[in-house]
Amino acid sequence: MTTLSAMAVGTGDQPSTLNRVPKVTFDFWLIKLMAVTMGETAADYLNVNLGIGLTNTSLIMTAVLAVALVLQFRQKRYVPWSYWLAVVLISVVGTLVTDNLVDNFGVPLIVTAVGFTVALAATFAVWYGSEGTLSIHSIRTTRREAWYWLAILFTFALGTAAGDLVAEKFGLGYFSTGILFGMIIASLSLGYFFLGLDAILGFWLVYILTRPLGASFGDLLSQTPEYGGFGLGTVITSAMFLGAIVLIVAYMSVTHDGEEPAVGI
Amino acid sequence: MKQILLATALILAPVGAFTAFNIYFVGTAQADASLGDLSPMKAIIADVQKIAATGDFKAAATRVTDWETAWDDAEAGMRPLNPDAWGKIDAASDGALKSLRRGTPTAATVTPALATLMAALTNPTGK
Numbered sequence: 001m002t003t004l005s006a007m008a009v010g011t012g013d014q015p016s017t018l019n020r021v022p023k024v025t026f027d028f029w030l031i032k033l034m035a036v037t038m039g040e041t042a043a044d045y046l047n048v049n050l051g052i053g054l055t056n057t058s059l060i061m062t063a064v065l066a067v068a069l070v071l072q073f074r075q076k077r078y079v080p081w082s083y084w085l086a087v088v089l090i091s092v093v094g095t096l097v098t099d100n101l102v103d104n105f106g107v108p109l110i111v112t113a114v115g116f117t118v119a120l121a122a123t124f125a126v127w128y129g130s131e132g133t134l135s136i137h138s139i140r141t142t143r144r145e146a147w148y149w150l151a152i153l154f155t156f157a158l159g160t161a162a163g164d165l166v167a168e169k170f171g172l173g174y175f176s177t178g179i180l181f182g183m184i185i186a187s188l189s190l191g192y193f194f195l196g197l198d199a200i201l202g203f204w205l206v207y208i209l210t211r212p213l214g215a216s217f218g219d220l221l222s223q224t225p226e227y228g229g230f231g232l233g234t235v236i237t238s239a240m241f242l243g244a245i246v247l248i249v250a251y252m253s254v255t256h257d258g259e260e261p262a263v264g265i
Numbered sequence: 266m267k268q269i270l271l272a273t274a275l276i277l278a279p280v281g282a283f284t285a286f287n288i289y290f291v292g293t294a295q296a297d298a299s300l301g302d303l304s305p306m307k308a309i310i311a312d313v314q315k316i317a318a319t320g321d322f323k324a325a326a327t328r329v330t331d332w333e334t335a336w337d338d339a340e341a342g343m344r345p346l347n348p349d350a351w352g353k354i355d356a357a358s359d360g361a362l363k364s365l366r367r368g369t370p371t372a373a374t375v376t377p378a379l380a381t382l383m384a385a386l387t388n389p390t391g392k
Contacts, residue, residue: 183279227342
């Protein structure tokens with residue numbers, strides 16, 4: 001708290017003007033990548049092992065996510081554990097939503113991918129119309145935070161659909177898929193650092209693309225050596241990532257690494 | 266608008282390079298490519314068939330869940346090797362799972378569904 005107050009005083013802002021979501025740092029992307037991998041394997045694990053069917057699993061996890069979001073919205077500032085808990089659960093629910101559309105309703109992946117692209121674009125359009133900014137550095141009201149989380153949910157669903165589409169329909173293995181999405185992310189990063197690519201646009205594009213990259217990475221660790229993986233299995237892979245996420249969140253909580261005052265309008 | 270164009274170019278450049286590399290150096294997947302060693306999977310289905318033959322469909326349904334887990338876990342590695350062959354087994358798998366889980370399973374529906382799955386596993390490329 002002393003760090004927080006010092007930061008707020010140092011920039012001339014009151015604590016109520018703190019950004020409610022984290023600053024985008026190296027830690028941020030590291031934990032985001034692991035959270036998405038966890039989300040994918042955890043969704044598969046719950047779906048197969050709870051034995052209550054895809055629909056019931058989805059309903060239960062959506063309810064758990066709703067509780068986590070209520071906790072997150074009540075913080076009114078960035079608190080690592082509640083923020084990242086919400087991200088991990090959104091990742092699980094986003095995966096389940098796509099699985100439901102494909103398995104239960106027979107919607108083709110190409111339709112889901114286009115549908116979520118339109119939904120995400122509409123979210124940004126209405127967000128911009130309502131707030132006059134899409135900045136992730138000035139999430140200081142509950143309404144702005146709601147836009148932020150809605151956009152996050154659609155990026156996860158879109159990332160899942162796009163990754164599955166590339167891997168399955170175009171016959172690419174998880175290794176090739178990982179290299180492809182890694183190359184696109186590297187290209188966008190170069191664009192941001194050297195060619196003046198807009199920070200907010202670049203952020204959201206990379207946010208979508210880290211979903212399939214994380215899924216490929218999880219497959220690489222969990223698949224058997226016969227299929228070119230490390231053969232750790234989904235349970236050990238998920239447990240490892242969960243452990244790493246908990247460690248980084250604990251580190252962030254101590255260092256207040258991702259906290260920032262809200263800036264701009 | 267300029268930003269959108271820049272972003273599009275930044276995405277298309279690596280996609281183009283990757284696609285060109287794949288076409289020239291890797292080639293396209295072969296229609297008769299193997300899905301790898303399916304014998305552990307076949308062993309589970311043989312076991313399910315043995316249990317179902319005794320008429321204990323509840324025990325067979327429990328055992329078939331082991332198949333479902335193994336099949337789902339292997340998807341990421343196996344499916345791209347030969348998507349058509351994989352799809353054929355997956356469709357047969359859905360039929361077998363349904364026959365054991367929906368309503369009251371009978372030998373009349375379970376036996377052929379399991380036989381179809383076993384046949385797909387034995388000859389996935391349909392030759």
